[in-house]
Amino acid sequence: MNFEGILAQFAAGALALALAPLLVGWVNQCRAWLQNRSAPPLLQPFRTLHKLFWKESIIAHGATPMYRVSPYVVFSCMLLASMIIPTLSTNLPLAPAADAIALVGLFALARLFISLAAMDIGTAFGTMGARREMLIGFLAEPAFLMVLFTASLISHSTSLATIVASLSQRELTILPSLAFAGIAFTMVSLAENARIPVDNPATHLELTMIHEALVLEYSGRHLALLEWAAALKLFAYSCAGIALFFPWGIARANDHAALLWALPVLLAKLAAGGFALAVIETILAKMRIFRVPEFLATAFLLGVLALLVHLLLGA
């Protein structure tokens, strides 16, 4: 661990904090364009966060300390997750501390805390949202793990930095296994980030909402932290997708010239990914909650197929 590495690590964290709300703003803007609405400004998520941070946060009677602690735990989980995924450079001192499996664990920890906090208050919406979140989580997690295992098998390591380094270095070959894993990953990230086929992010008071039901009782700075954490989660998933499937342009350790290029490349990829997400959200309709297990079973199937195809064909 050297000074440069620590600097890169902090830069990655700061970048994640700054880019995550921007990514959400970009997705909202693209979606508005595609749906012929006038778009909210790109910086709208920052304004919302600013507004929420200055508001008083009201806590229900009978809330345990769990309820107060949860936003901070969720936020730090998401920040840590986006710091261990290589975004600009693979030279990350934190990376050996947590590999791809620990990344899934971090997401699971955040999910556990937010669900417990939602049930803590005892409102019907919170409990219902927590149950749905857990249902989706427990179906999406194995699929996500299968995707990560496929990438790990190809690059012989579960460390994210090593995976990115070896995937970006190899010659251009057609890998059907990675294509399957890519589709599975897209489905998992749609489900995990409460996006359209599974949950509607624009809804605010509906019986079908999941993410909004969880944070319904929060206000003020707690809500701001949770919203920021949700943006960070989207950012972390986008970066994981970029790292696994489009790793070109991420700088290797001690490569300063590439580091300069890495930021514009990352921005371009995120912009393209956000636009793709907006397109998916525009052309798909929200599905019934009881169809979600089928959707995620398909993702799991694709993940397992990717693994099997890699083992059989070596590709």
Next chain:
Amino acid sequence: MAPLATQFVNLFAAGLLLIAFAMLSQRRIVTLINLFALQGMALVCSTATVAYATGQSHLYWSAAITLVLKVMLLPYILHRLIRRLNVKWDIETLINIPTMMLVGIALVVFAFNLALPISEFSRSIARGTLGIALACVLMSFLMMITRSKAVPQVIGFLSMENGLFFAATSATYGMPMVVELGIALDVLVGMVILGVFLFQIREQFDSLDIHHLEKLKDE
């Protein structure tokens, strides 16, 4: 690193496997027929790739036969059939998709294990794909077992033939031309007979649900 032709054959093989799963879990009959045509197309592409890579001209012919028969003619007959049987928008309601997929995965693992020692003996550029061909055959079996309507069963039967054809191409660069022509004719005639048979089933039972065939009639 594998040569480019092998990479393409692997890609088409993976596509075939994916389509087999899609067919297994598809409820709508129309989409099922389209998937069957798509499966034929993947087969044509992989056969043509093998033919190009190895310079075996008879494989071009079998690719052409597949194209005409399985991508154009059979889907056309099936489309006409379901239109005349009036089951175009039928939906099979009694299939549990997640369970089917898990059984399908188990079949794939079984087929891959079974094919691994066999493909060691083959010198073909596409020997790795034998397991996928076997898995396609087994999954078509599963489809025929689990479906209760007659038309999806016929499609399962036809897609099983696709799997067998793919196995032949991947393991030994295809069967002799006479055999291939014979099978093609068999499938066509079988399709015609099954079509007549479907009309007879509907005449007798007013439905295409083959569970009616299990009851004995006391007449």
